[in-house]
Each structure stands twice: as C-alpha cells, then as structure tokens.
Amino acid sequence: MNEKIRPFNLAVLVYMSQVGIVVFTLPRTLADYFGTNGWLILIPCFLLSGFNIYLISLVYKLGNGRSVFEIMEQSIPKPLLYPFYMGLTAVWMMFGCVIGKKYVLLFQMLAFPTTNPMLFKLMFDILAFMLITKGIYTISRAATMFFWITAWMYLLLLWVLPDFNWVRLTPFILQGGHNQFKGLLEVYGAFLGYEISILLFPYIDRRKKMMAAIQAGNAYLSVSYINLGLVSFGIFSSDQLKQLLYPLLDILAYIQFPFVERLENLLYGFFMFLVLMTVVMYWWGAVETAGRIVPRLKRQVLAFVLLAITYGISFLPKTIDEIDAWISFLGNITTGVAFGLPVLLITVLLIQKKGEKSGG
Amino acid sequence: MVNKIAGMLMLVLLLTGCSTDQRILDKLGMVQTIALDQADGDKLLVTASIPVIDPNAELKREILQAETNSVKEARLVFSRQTDLRMVSGQMRELLFGIDLAEKGLWKYVETQLRDPSVGFSVKLTVVDGKAGELLAAEHKPHADTGRYITHLLEKEAAGNNIPATTLYEFSRDYNDDGIDVIAPIVADGGSKVRVTGIALFAGDRVVMRVPVKEGLIFALCRGNLKRGEAAINLGDTIGKPEVVVFSSVTSKRKVKVHRMQDGRFKVDLYVSLQGSVLDYTGERTLREEKDRHELEKELSLSIEDKAEQLIRQMQQKKTDALGFGQYVRGRLSYKAWKAMDWRETFPEVEVDCRAKVKIKDYGKYM
Structure with missing residues (x-):
C-alpha cells in the first residue's frame, strides 16, 4: 500500500475502468437516438466528462490531496454520512454487478447457449474478488497489463476500412x-468510470501531474470511441446500424482469414479484460466506501460479503432486456454521482476554508 | 489460502461447467451452403450441404432437404435425418432460387442476421433456376458443389467483373435509401456451374439482370476497380467484330449531381480506366501512337454508349444499383430528401456518362 500509482498507470486505469460493455452497443445507440452522423455527439460527451474530471481535480487541489472521506467526515456528522456511504456502496456494487452480468449473458449467447450464465458470473466474480483484495496498486498494475493485452484490437478496425465510404x-x-x-x-x-478516480487521492504521487493523467485516459477513450463511431457510420448505412443490436460484434464477425472465420468468439474473450477492470474499479470503490462505515472489519471479509450479496441479487435479472433496463437506471444514478460528488466536496471544502479563515 | 481454494473451485467448475455446450468436431454437421427455393404453397424448400469430415468416406458431402415454413425450422428437420449435430457457424454461402428472389428475400436474410452464430461474411447468390437442384448436382471434378460455387464467385469478385455480395453488403444496401442491392447470378451449365450475370434488386426483389458480358461496364459504373479483365466489342464496322481484350484494368468513378432549371437532377458519371491491351482484332496497328489514341477514343465512346444504355434500362426497372441516390442525398436537405420518393424520382434523372480510357501498354510484341 506504500507504493504510489504512477501517472501512466493512472491514465491506463482510468481508461480501463471507463471502457466496458457499452462499447458493444455504442454505435447503435448513437444511430438510434441521434440519427445521421450520431457519432458527433461523442464530442460534447468528451468535453462534458473532461469538465467533470476538472471538478475532480479542483477537489484534489482545494483539499490538498486529502482523501475525500476525510474531507467529508471533517464537516458532515456521521449519522448523515453513513446512509450516504451506504447509498454509494449500493449503487457502485450493483452497477458493477449488472455490467458483469451483461457481459456474461452476451458471452453465453455467442458461445455457450445452454450453460447456466450464473456459473460464468461466479467465475467472473471470483476473478474480480481476487483482484480487489490485492489492493489498488496491484489493480493498477493489472490494468496496465490488461491494457497491453487488448490495445492491439484497435488495429482490427483497419480490416473493415476497405468498406468505408464517406458517402454513407x-x-x-x-x-x-x-x-x-x-x-x-x-x-x-x-x-462513466472516471469518477472512481476521486477515491484514488491517497494512493497517488502528489508531486506528479496526476490530474493530467486522468484527463489523458479520458481523452484516449474518447478518441477511440470517436474512431469506432466514425468507422461504424461509414461502413454501415444509418438505417442498418439502427437494427444491429451489437455492431461491434458484427464488425468482429466480419473479419475472416482463409482458414478460419468468425473469430468474434475468440476476440470477445479479450473484452473480458476491459469489462473486468470496469467492474473491479466500481467494486473497489464500493468496498472502500463501505470500509469507512465498518473500519474494524478486514477488507477481504467485507469484499467477500458485499460480492456475495450482489451475486445473490444478480440472479434476479434474467434476460438481456432486463439487464439493459437495470444498466440504464443505475447508469443514470452513477452519472448523477459522478457530477454530484465533486460538487458536494467542493462546497464542503469552500465552507471549511471559510471557517479556517474566520476562525484563524 | 483463500486464493488457493478459489483456484481449486474454479478448476472444478471448468471441468463440469459446460457439459451441455460441449462440441465435438466429429459429431458436428457444419452446414457449408444452404439453398432456398419456393416450394408448393407458401412453403420453402431448404437444401443444405454438409462436408463429411471422415477421410475414408466415399462422398465428400451430405445433402439434406426439407420443406418447411422457415429456414431455421429446417435445421430441426435436418437433425432428424442425420447422425450429426447441425450447426451453422461455418456457413459460407446462401443460394436463392430465382422464383424466391423475384418475390423478395429480406425475411430470409433477416433470420440469418439474427442468428448469433452466422457471421456477416456469408455470401448471397441468386441461382437462375432451382437453387437446391444446382447444389445437389454433381460437377466433376469438384466433389463439393457448394464450395465450388463459393470459390468460383470469390475468384470472379477478385477480378472485379462480378461482385460478390455478402450478408453485410446486402443488409447495408437494403437499408440505405440511396442505393439498391445487387447479387451475382449463377446457373447450371451441364458439367460446370456458370456465372451468368448480376441481379439488380428493387427493395428485396430481383427486377433486372445484367448479362455477364456487360459485367465490366456495370462494375465500372458502380465503383473503383483494382484488377479487372474485359473484352470490349466495338461493333462490326469492318465486316468482322472488332474486339479489344483488356487486362489489369484499374478504374475510378466519380459522380457529380446538378440540379437543372426544371427541378430535375442531372447526374454526371465520370469513369476513367487504364489497362493493358492483350489482344486486338481490328484494322489499326497498336504501335502507332496516333492509332492508339484513336482506339482509346473509340473505346471511350463505346463504354459511354453502353453505360448509358444500361442505366436507361435500370431507370425503366426503377433500380438504382449504382447508388446515385447517395450523391443526390448529399445535395439536398434532410427534409427534402425524406420528402422525395427516390425510387420514383430516379427514372427521371438525366444521366450523362463520360469515359476516359488509357492504354497503359500493349504487351511485349509490336
């Protein structure tokens, strides 16, 4: 725990916790809600998330790099704070959980149609559990490794480039x-996913440009999203894109070699690294938060209990449609948290500063 | 300790987990080609060809046939006829009988798109006649007709003369309001399978055929060529046919759209192509630069003429297989484009084709 996360690892960690299951449906969502050239909407989203990260870096500056929990606990009474912590834990636990389940359901549809999905979910959760209990430094190193394992996949977009046509x-x-x-x-x-970085303040090196690293992670993500969006709109006609539930899967399925085709089953496996990191970061955030309520409990035990509870809850949504409804509901709350938490903290910090001045 | 237990648990799960989804290669019937025909009533005659993996087997493939209401239902019928488990994950080719293709194909294409085990790269081909009969027939020395057709079309598509159409291209162009779908046509030619032309669609119905000898003209008008081959007939001006055989043809097409004073659209289609002349049966000598230039001019005129004729036919059949609509769309506002019925407007468009031919070389002999 003594080792601090370095800027590059932080950038990768932010990127890895952002890119998740949504990437499969993103081009379709863009075409469906925004119609022609929907990929353009990614640019304001990028700016918005950049602004949100700026808010987080303000918290970092104003709070002199203190942990956000310390900041809150200094000014807000605990009876008020604990329900808030519980809420945060619940939202982040559940959001991670449904993301994992969606990945599992898609995997099942592609490769193992009749195997019980909860079995895969269990294995997924065990992997996540093992990572979470190792602490954030190890998670960040694992994220970097996973990043290099998956980074080459952007080159696969080159494969479909001959079918790209500006006219479309x-x-x-x-x-x-x-x-x-x-x-x-x-x-x-x-x-989403960058907002968890607000919990990382105690674990990062204060001398280095850590906030720029978070921005860099977000920028890299945005560039790759815009790339994917542009390519999708150029190779699919707009009405076609609206009908493809998982355009990215179709792009992967289009890649073929003379000896084997339909590699998407294989490639889909690589996406597990991306989804796993997203889920791990949310769960790590949730465990950190819950740890403030029960500081005596060992982290491993706490993580185990929380994971067991959400695993139980994840039995409830059975179909992909149900999962989608949960994801968009919890996603909206998480978006609220992503903006609300830094704003709340900035307010608290400003009040604290004022108090110090008038008191001193 | 915790990790060790977790690791053990995972191993056990891996060993027992997927027993219902186990797939053993020898027991799988990997459908390679499916042929669809109109049967009596509203039923569908589905023919499937499955390669036999056993190296000792006399036959290299198994043909299954069923009359059902849907393509996927046929799979269930098939599995009652064979000892193999039918899977469609390695399907390469979909053949449609012409009867079916003239009635509309989208619903059959749609079921394939829905199936997560079918990829976008499956090829679609129209058969002039019964698709099932073509697939079931033997074409020696090719042991497997399905694979033979796939390779034949792949080769033709590589030469750019007859475009191959995949599920991806079909659904892309079908769902685009500025272009129509095309697909290659094959027919049984006795001992051989012959590529006979290109089917042009209006919506999902075949409405027109481009014969194979005009394939190059069509290909020139539809897109850029990288490696084409062509024999262009300049007509009987000297008592015998004057033919120029081109190879290594590369071409570029450009589309420009204007609005004329009466509100109609005018499309300028620019085609420029380069190639080496392999053979020429006319009176001129290729070594004279002046003669070559004249020949280039004549070729250009001939291409322009044939292209315009082809486009006029397409306008009569209301199929915009060249995708002019995509360029007209680019000149309009969203509202105006949506308010216009392009299929009805297309026949009124004035098309002007301008070709530019360049003879790159004429081989290694004067």
Missing part, C-alpha cells in the same frame, strides 16, 4: 433521431 455518412447532422435526452444519458454511460 451523409451530409445530414443528427437528423432522424428521437428522445435525444435519454440517448445522451445512455451515450454518456459509455464514459
């Missing part, structure tokens, strides 16, 4: 969509 993009900007606000929330869900 059409000159129309965001025409033919519907329900844009709901769509915006859903698209923004693809950027």
Whole structure:
C-alpha cells in the first residue's frame, strides 16, 4: 500500500475502468437516438466528462490531496454520512454487478447457449474478488497489463476500412433521431468510470501531474470511441446500424482469414479484460466506501460479503432486456454521482476554508 | 489460502461447467451452403450441404432437404435425418432460387442476421433456376458443389467483373435509401456451374439482370476497380467484330449531381480506366501512337454508349444499383430528401456518362 500509482498507470486505469460493455452497443445507440452522423455527439460527451474530471481535480487541489472521506467526515456528522456511504456502496456494487452480468449473458449467447450464465458470473466474480483484495496498486498494475493485452484490437478496425465510404455518412447532422435526452444519458454511460478516480487521492504521487493523467485516459477513450463511431457510420448505412443490436460484434464477425472465420468468439474473450477492470474499479470503490462505515472489519471479509450479496441479487435479472433496463437506471444514478460528488466536496471544502479563515 | 481454494473451485467448475455446450468436431454437421427455393404453397424448400469430415468416406458431402415454413425450422428437420449435430457457424454461402428472389428475400436474410452464430461474411447468390437442384448436382471434378460455387464467385469478385455480395453488403444496401442491392447470378451449365450475370434488386426483389458480358461496364459504373479483365466489342464496322481484350484494368468513378432549371437532377458519371491491351482484332496497328489514341477514343465512346444504355434500362426497372441516390442525398436537405420518393424520382434523372480510357501498354510484341 506504500507504493504510489504512477501517472501512466493512472491514465491506463482510468481508461480501463471507463471502457466496458457499452462499447458493444455504442454505435447503435448513437444511430438510434441521434440519427445521421450520431457519432458527433461523442464530442460534447468528451468535453462534458473532461469538465467533470476538472471538478475532480479542483477537489484534489482545494483539499490538498486529502482523501475525500476525510474531507467529508471533517464537516458532515456521521449519522448523515453513513446512509450516504451506504447509498454509494449500493449503487457502485450493483452497477458493477449488472455490467458483469451483461457481459456474461452476451458471452453465453455467442458461445455457450445452454450453460447456466450464473456459473460464468461466479467465475467472473471470483476473478474480480481476487483482484480487489490485492489492493489498488496491484489493480493498477493489472490494468496496465490488461491494457497491453487488448490495445492491439484497435488495429482490427483497419480490416473493415476497405468498406468505408464517406458517402454513407451523409451530409445530414443528427437528423432522424428521437428522445435525444435519454440517448445522451445512455451515450454518456459509455464514459462513466472516471469518477472512481476521486477515491484514488491517497494512493497517488502528489508531486506528479496526476490530474493530467486522468484527463489523458479520458481523452484516449474518447478518441477511440470517436474512431469506432466514425468507422461504424461509414461502413454501415444509418438505417442498418439502427437494427444491429451489437455492431461491434458484427464488425468482429466480419473479419475472416482463409482458414478460419468468425473469430468474434475468440476476440470477445479479450473484452473480458476491459469489462473486468470496469467492474473491479466500481467494486473497489464500493468496498472502500463501505470500509469507512465498518473500519474494524478486514477488507477481504467485507469484499467477500458485499460480492456475495450482489451475486445473490444478480440472479434476479434474467434476460438481456432486463439487464439493459437495470444498466440504464443505475447508469443514470452513477452519472448523477459522478457530477454530484465533486460538487458536494467542493462546497464542503469552500465552507471549511471559510471557517479556517474566520476562525484563524 | 483463500486464493488457493478459489483456484481449486474454479478448476472444478471448468471441468463440469459446460457439459451441455460441449462440441465435438466429429459429431458436428457444419452446414457449408444452404439453398432456398419456393416450394408448393407458401412453403420453402431448404437444401443444405454438409462436408463429411471422415477421410475414408466415399462422398465428400451430405445433402439434406426439407420443406418447411422457415429456414431455421429446417435445421430441426435436418437433425432428424442425420447422425450429426447441425450447426451453422461455418456457413459460407446462401443460394436463392430465382422464383424466391423475384418475390423478395429480406425475411430470409433477416433470420440469418439474427442468428448469433452466422457471421456477416456469408455470401448471397441468386441461382437462375432451382437453387437446391444446382447444389445437389454433381460437377466433376469438384466433389463439393457448394464450395465450388463459393470459390468460383470469390475468384470472379477478385477480378472485379462480378461482385460478390455478402450478408453485410446486402443488409447495408437494403437499408440505405440511396442505393439498391445487387447479387451475382449463377446457373447450371451441364458439367460446370456458370456465372451468368448480376441481379439488380428493387427493395428485396430481383427486377433486372445484367448479362455477364456487360459485367465490366456495370462494375465500372458502380465503383473503383483494382484488377479487372474485359473484352470490349466495338461493333462490326469492318465486316468482322472488332474486339479489344483488356487486362489489369484499374478504374475510378466519380459522380457529380446538378440540379437543372426544371427541378430535375442531372447526374454526371465520370469513369476513367487504364489497362493493358492483350489482344486486338481490328484494322489499326497498336504501335502507332496516333492509332492508339484513336482506339482509346473509340473505346471511350463505346463504354459511354453502353453505360448509358444500361442505366436507361435500370431507370425503366426503377433500380438504382449504382447508388446515385447517395450523391443526390448529399445535395439536398434532410427534409427534402425524406420528402422525395427516390425510387420514383430516379427514372427521371438525366444521366450523362463520360469515359476516359488509357492504354497503359500493349504487351511485349509490336
């Protein structure tokens, strides 16, 4: 725990916790809600998440790098704070849980149609558990390793480039969509994950440009999303994209070699690293938060109990549609938390500063 | 300790977990080609070809046939006829009988798109006649007709003359309001399978055929060529046919759209191609630069003429297989485009084709 996370590892960690299961549906969401050239909406989302990270870095600066829990506990009475912690724990635990379950259900649809998905979920959770109990430094190192294992997959987009045609993009900007606000929330869900970095303050090196690293992680994610969006709109016609439930899977399925085709089963396995990191970061955040309520309890035991509870709850949603409903509901709350928490902390910090001045 | 127990638990799970989804290669019937035909009533005649893996087997493939209401239902019928477990994960080719293709294909394509085990790269081909009969027939020396057709079309597509159409391209162009679908046509030619042309669709129905000898003209008008081959007939001006055989043809196409004063659209189609002349049966000598230039001009005129004729036919059949709609769309506002019925407007568009031919070389002999 003494070792601090370095800027590069932090950038990778942020990126890895952002990119998750949503990437499979993202191009479709863009086409469905925003119509022609829907990928453009990713740019405001990028700016918005950048602004959100700026808020987080303000908290870091104003609080002199103190842990956000310390900041809150200094000014807010515990009876008020504990329900809030519990809420945070619940939301983050459940969000991670449904993301994991969605991955498992998709995997099952592709490769193992009749095997019980909860078996895969169990294995997934065991992996996550082992990572969480190792602490954030190890998680960040694992994230870096997973990043290098999966980074080459962007090159696969080159494979479909011969089918890219600018004409298919059409000159129309965001025409033919519907329900844009709901769509915006859903698209923004693809950027979530960076907000967990607000819990990382005690674990990062204060001398280095850590906040820039978080921005860099987010920027890398945005660039790769915009890439994927642009390519999807250029190789699929706009109405076709609306009908593809998982455009990324179709892109992967289109890649073929003379001796074997339909590699998506194999490639889908690589996405586990991305989804696993997202889930691990949310769960790690939840365990950290819950740890403030029961500081005496060993972290391993706490993580085990929390994971067992959510595993139980994850039996409830059985179909992909149910899972999607849960993901978008919990995603909206998480978006609220992502903006609300830094704003709350900044307010608390400003009040504390004022108090210090008038007191001193 | 905790980790060790977890590790052991995982191993046990791995060993027992997927018993219901186990797949043993020898016991799988990996459908390679499916042929669909119109049967009596509204039923569908489904023919499937499965390669036999056993090296000692006399036959290299197994043919299964069933009359059902849906393609996927046929799979259930098939599995009652064979000792293999039917899977469609390695399917390469879908053949449609012409009867079916003239009635509409989208619902059959849609079921394939829905199936998570079917990839986007499955090829779609129209058969002039009964698709099932073509697939079931023997074409020596090719042991497996399905694979033979796949390779034949792959080769033709590589030469750019007859485009191969995949599930991806079919669904992409079907769902695009500015272009229509195309697909290759094959027919049983006795001992051989012959590629006979290109089927042009309006929506999901075949409405027109481009014969194979105009395949190159069509390909030139539809997109860029990288490696084509062509024989262009300049007509009987000297008492015998004057033919130029081109190889290594590369071409570029450009589309420009104008709006004329009466509100109609005018499409300028620019085609420029380069190639080596392999054979020429006319009166001119290829070594004279002047003669070559004249020949280039004549070729250009001939291509322009044939292209315009082809496009006029397409306009009569209301199929915009060249995708002019995509460019017209680019000139309009979203509202105006949506308000216009492109299929009805397309026949009124004035198309002007301008070709530019360059003879890169004429081989190694004067």
